[in-house]
Amino acid sequence: MTRLPLMLLGLAGLIAVPFIGVPPYWLHIMIIILIWSFAYTGWSVMGRFGLVSLGHGAFMGIGAYGTALLWNHAGLTPWVGIPVSMLLAGGFALLIGYPCFKYKIVGHYFALVTLALSVIVGQVIVATRKHTGGSLGYTPEPHGGEGFSIYAFQFPEKTHFYLIALAAWVVGLIIWRMVDKSMSRYALEAISEDEDASAAVGVQVTREKLKITMLSAVMTAFAGAMYCQYQLFVSPDTVAGVGISLQIVFAVVAGGIYTQFGPTVGAIITIILAEVLRINIGELEGLLGFRPFGLDNTIYGIMLVLFIIFLPRGVLGSIQARMKGGAKA
Amino acid sequence: MMEIINEYVFSVFFVETLLNGLLYGGVLALLSLGLNLIFGVIDVVWICYAELVMLGMYTIYFMHVRYGIPLIPSSVICVMMVALLGYVLHRIIIAHVLGKAPINQLLATGGVLFFLQSIATLMFGVEFLSLGVSLGSFQLTEDIYVSKSQFVAFVVAAAAVAGMYFFLSRSYMGAAIRAISQDREIMILMGVDANRLYGITSAIGGGLAGLAACLLALQFDVHPFVGISFGPIVFMVCVMGGLGNLVGGFIAAFVFAELIAIGGYFADLEWGTVLAFCVFVITMFIRPEGLFARKS
Numbered sequence: 001m002t003r004l005p006l007m008l009l010g011l012a013g014l015i016a017v018p019f020i021g022v023p024p025y026w027l028h029i030m031i032i033i034l035i036w037s038f039a040y041t042g043w044s045v046m047g048r049f050g051l052v053s054l055g056h057g058a059f060m061g062i063g064a065y066g067t068a069l070l071w072n073h074a075g076l077t078p079w080v081g082i083p084v085s086m087l088l089a090g091g092f093a094l095l096i097g098y099p100c101f102k103y104k105i106v107g108h109y110f111a112l113v114t115l116a117l118s119v120i121v122g123q124v125i126v127a128t129r130k131h132t133g134g135s136l137g138y139t140p141e142p143h144g145g146e147g148f149s150i151y152a153f154q155f156p157e158k159t160h161f162y163l164i165a166l167a168a169w170v171v172g173l174i175i176w177r178m179v180d181k182s183m184s185r186y187a188l189e190a191i192s193e194d195e196d197a198s199a200a201v202g203v204q205v206t207r208e209k210l211k212i213t214m215l216s217a218v219m220t221a222f223a224g225a226m227y228c229q230y231q232l233f234v235s236p237d238t239v240a241g242v243g244i245s246l247q248i249v250f251a252v253v254a255g256g257i258y259t260q261f262g263p264t265v266g267a268i269i270t271i272i273l274a275e276v277l278r279i280n281i282g283e284l285e286g287l288l289g290f291r292p293f294g295l296d297n298t299i300y301g302i303m304l305v306l307f308i309i310f311l312p313r314g315v316l317g318s319i320q321a322r323m324k325g326g327a328k329a
Numbered sequence: 330m331m332e333i334i335n336e337y338v339f340s341v342f343f344v345e346t347l348l349n350g351l352l353y354g355g356v357l358a359l360l361s362l363g364l365n366l367i368f369g370v371i372d373v374v375w376i377c378y379a380e381l382v383m384l385g386m387y388t389i390y391f392m393h394v395r396y397g398i399p400l401i402p403s404s405v406i407c408v409m410m411v412a413l414l415g416y417v418l419h420r421i422i423i424a425h426v427l428g429k430a431p432i433n434q435l436l437a438t439g440g441v442l443f444f445l446q447s448i449a450t451l452m453f454g455v456e457f458l459s460l461g462v463s464l465g466s467f468q469l470t471e472d473i474y475v476s477k478s479q480f481v482a483f484v485v486a487a488a489a490v491a492g493m494y495f496f497l498s499r500s501y502m503g504a505a506i507r508a509i510s511q512d513r514e515i516m517i518l519m520g521v522d523a524n525r526l527y528g529i530t531s532a533i534g535g536g537l538a539g540l541a542a543c544l545l546a547l548q549f550d551v552h553p554f555v556g557i558s559f560g561p562i563v564f565m566v567c568v569m570g571g572l573g574n575l576v577g578g579f580i581a582a583f584v585f586a587e588l589i590a591i592g593g594y595f596a597d598l599e600w601g602t603v604l605a606f607c608v609f610v611i612t613m614f615i616r617p618e619g620l621f622a623r624k625s
Binding site for chain 2: 052104111112116119123253307308
């Protein structure tokens with residue numbers, strides 16, 4: 001375990017970040033990266049076993065909107081509202097997962113059924129615009145004078161939220177590790193190889209798949225709730241619906257599905273790319289002669305296709321595979 | 330209860346709703362036909378299919394509005410453009426992921442989706458562009474009017490579906506395409522050039538997307554995100570009919586369109602979509618191979 005001291009050192013460094021005068025803008029970027037990394041890690045705990053869900057936008061939306069609606073309409077503190085929303089997302093995962101796994105809906109079909117869940121949740125948010133603000137978005141009401149409120153889980157000071165997001169991210173990585181070390185991992189790997197054969201040797205296929213799906217949904221819902229509490233604004237385009245579901249899958253693929261830090265690397269790559277292009281849009285305009293809106297996604301799309309064809313393990317996965325290969329040779 | 334039924338169901342508006350659903354179903358059937366053909370033959374789901382339609386809509390917009398080419402030649406150019414696009418897509422991307430896991434194929438075409446959507450944003454901006462063509466409407470009965478553009482879309486879509494049916498069942502090439510979708514390995518052993526057939530199928534699938542684009546451009550404005558607004562519906566239609574099952578997809582298109590229309594009639598249009606997708610999910614649980622799967 002020579003890696004443990006190194007990791008603790010890294011963690012200490014990350015905890016120190018807000019106290020060494022990092023500009024608020026960079027702190028903001030890091031918070032966003034941490035929150036999305038947590039969501040992506042949540043997706044990858046099931047995605048790595050070939051359970052490709054395009055429904056995680058729905059779980060994220062349930063987490064974000066559930067928390068905000070319970071706070072605004074029922075006055076329920078997020079300390080209760082977040083767990084309730086997470087349970088709700090877990091319930092949805094059960095509702096959609098159980099029949100899927102029982103009736104052996106796998107591969108393309110599983111992806112498309114979960115895609116339908118994304119559409120349903122996204123459209124319900126838009127359709128209930130009287131309560132959720134529809135596509136215009138929704139804001140959790142402020143509490144107290146200064147905006148700072150532990151009761152309302154609202155922290156205008158970036159340092160506070162950075163530490164919360166960092167803690168969540170670490171917990172996400174620990175969950176990933178625990179899944180990695182568990183018996184379920186072997187069961188799920190066997191299932192992804194051959195479902196019937198693993199059932200024949202006594203793996204409880206439906207139960208194992210359901211457990212990991214619910215864990216993944218609950219994690220993603222928590223990420224949605226955090227996003228909502230940090231930005232204090234959510235809209236179907238930013239936390240729910242089909243677009244977010246695709247974004248989650250693709251960022252993880254870019255970083256690496258099969259490694260612990262892959263989703264984090266995916267979040268860093270995609271968010272930094274988008275930010276760099278957004279900031280330099282003026283200069284690029286001078287260079288190209290027009291305002292390049294959408295350039296980030298253009299590059300991102302090309303990257304994705306190239307990754308799938310040439311680096312299916314993702315950036316980090318490929319680097320790690322190469323290092324292992326190098327050590328052996 | 331009876332009063333409600335009388336008021337809502339036996340009303341002229343409800344008949345109009347059903348009619349609109351029927352007309353929309355025609356376009357959906359055309360869209361699902363192209364996607365289904367590609368899936369049946371090449372065994373790859375083009376997640377970016379609706380984005381090809383979006384580019385087709387831009388093509389016809391630029392041809393007709395910017396360059397002043399009349400509508401019919403513009404449509405022909407549009408169909409050819411998108412057919413070419415389908416072929417190119419197959420050659421430069423799909424051909425490389427053919428043997429890979431289905432998930433990787435899904436994600437590669439997903440990357441194309443992102444690319445096409447954002448390149449459209451980059452090149453054409455985000456504003457809604459309208460073809461500016463109004464065909465007007467005609468009177469069906471005393472109080473029911475039908476929009477001509479919807480009607481034309483329905484007729485052309487139905488003709489294209491029928492044409493595809495005859496092409497697949499009667500022509501030599503059609504027979505080859507059907508054969509390769511039934512048994513991939515044997516056909517290659519018998520000396521069929523699978524890559525050539527795949528390329529042709531991709532071009533046909535693209536052409537059908539182009540045709541759908543022409544018909545949709547008559548009814549809807551074009552913008553970079555128009556694809557994502559109906560793309561998922563097309564997938565669900567194909568899956569509900571059984572991926573690769575052309576007849577099943579055709580019927581499912583009308584079921585889906587009517588569900589959306591009826592849901593929209595009793596509540597908001599969004600609830601119509603929610604209803605249709607819920608029915609889809611439940612259908613999947615009852616008949617995982619699609620509504621019209623043949624018992625094997």
